[in-house]
Structures are given as structure tokens and as C-alpha cells.
Amino acid sequence: MVRHLAAAALFVLVALLPPAPALAQLQLKDVIHEVRGGVLAHDVTFWAAGNVERGVALNGEIAFAPSFGVLFGRIRPVLGGSVATHDGTSLVYLDVRFEFTIDRFFFALGVGPAIHTGELQPRVNGRKALGSRVLFHPSFQVGLQLTPQSRVEAYYEHVSNAFLARPNPGLDNIGLRLAHRF
Secondary structure (H helix, E strand, O other): OHHHHHHHHHHHHHHHOOOHHHHHHOOHHHHEEEEEEEEEEEOOOOOOOOOOOOOEEEEEEEEEOOOEEEOOEEEEEEEEEEEEOOOOOOEEEEEEEEEEEEOOEEEEEEEOEEEEOOEOOOOOOOOOEOOOOEEEOOEEEEEEEOOOOEEEEEEEEEEEOOOOOOOOOOEEEEEEEEEEEO
8 A cells, every 4th residue: 555655646746747858957946845854643632533543653745846826825736645653544645735924933724635544444453444545634834934944843634534434533643843945
């Protein structure tokens, strides 16, 4: 299943790249705006029901450079994933993220689809059953710009099927991440 998730993430990344002639002239900062990574408490009880899985999740993201301004912030695509320890549910996601800044503080809201490695129907094996392979992935970030290239942030992510399938306990991860801007 992890191979399928990695293949899906690679497919999305390649699909977002421009044609080969334009790609030869691009610099890294023209494609990738920021990379983020951190450690999240896995399957916490915040919005989701119950705390079934234990451990932490290692989270990583690529925020792409193409963006557009809306109101007082910017919207950009984000590709990421959370790999759970202790044989927990891992996921990859492709979000649309809206971010705005006030002085050195920033706030972001995102939503998009996620694909996970967890169970679909209840079993007695210490893993949460999420009812559907494809889930909704709302997220929230709040953080501080330390330098022009470095940021620290609190990050929260939720996945669920929005009651389109049963069961739907959802899964929450929350923790801290560091980010580097190009």
C-alpha cells in the first residue's frame, strides 16, 4: 500500500511540472515555494472520535510556487504526507492551501483529498477503520516567521469521509513543524 501511495504522490508531482523546454529554464524556487517537516501526535482526540492508534506521525510537505492572491492572502497547491509509526494509518494528500500573514505571524487553512493505508471496515487489530480509501483532508497551521527563509509552526490535520461512508470516526494528527522557504 505504501508503494501505491508513493506512486500516486509521484504522479501528482510530475503532473504539476511544466513541459520539458520550460522546465530546463526553471530554477528550484520557480517550482517549490517551501518544504515543511515535523513530528505529529498521531490519532489524538480533537475532532475525530476515539484514540485507537498509538505513536507519532512524521509529516512532510512541498508547497508549490505557483499561487494567486485572494483577499488578504495567497492560495497555492501543497503535496504532503504523514507516515505513522507503530503500524498506524499513513496518508498522502494534495491540498489547496490559503495562507495569510500578519506581521511575522502566519495562518493557513487547507483542504483536499487524501489516500490512506488504514482499514476500511472495523477489525480487531489496533487500527482505525475509516470507511473509505479516499478521504477529505482539512488542515490548519499557525506559526512564526523566524527569518526570511525559516519558519516554525503548529500544524493540525484531520481526515475523514465526511459521513459519505461508514464507519467515519476520522483521524486527527497535531504537532510542530519547521519550514524552509526558497
